[in-house]
Amino acid sequence: MIIRAIRISDTEKFLNLCKKLDTESNFMMLEPEERTTTFDKQYEYIKNIIEDDLSIILVCEIEGNIVGYLSAIRESFNRVRHSAYIVTGILKEFTGRGIGTKFFHELEQWSHANNIHRLELTVMCHNEAGLALYKKMGFEIEGTKKHSLIVENQYIDEYYMAKLI
Secondary structure, eight states, X not given: OEEEEOOGGGHHHHHHHXXXXXXXXXXXXXXXXXXXXXXXXXXXXXXXXXXXXXXXXXXXXXXXXXXXXXXXXXXXXXXXXXXXXXXXXXXXXXXXXXXXHHHHHHHHHHHHHTTOOEEEEEEETTOHHHHHHHHHTTOEEEEEEEEEEEEXXXXXXXXXXXXXX
């Protein structure tokens, strides 16, 4: 298992990972048919992340396959530059192997090196595995977004969570 920063050469594998996560998990933002990202658009997005010192995408590689990711995106504006918004996804067959924990340890090292003081994310309130991981990694619930999403025709609340480092 290798946790590393994404590379341009990962474009196709990363796009396929995102599409697979959309189909196997209701905890991701997009429904399967909503992801219309082309290879070229994904390539440009990854290229911009790599060239930009503000953000990072970490991937987990196992036997040449990308099985999960964690992105930390931040803005260039001075008032919010100290804060990064986190999104993570791991294929079901690879959950429970410590990948999420390793992602967050790597993220903290990157955050310290890049003067990030606040990590934040949202998580569906019924995502027990996600909540357990985030709490284990020191994130705290700051609030609830009522009826934030509609999943399978039901309103879903999300927690705002953050960690100060």
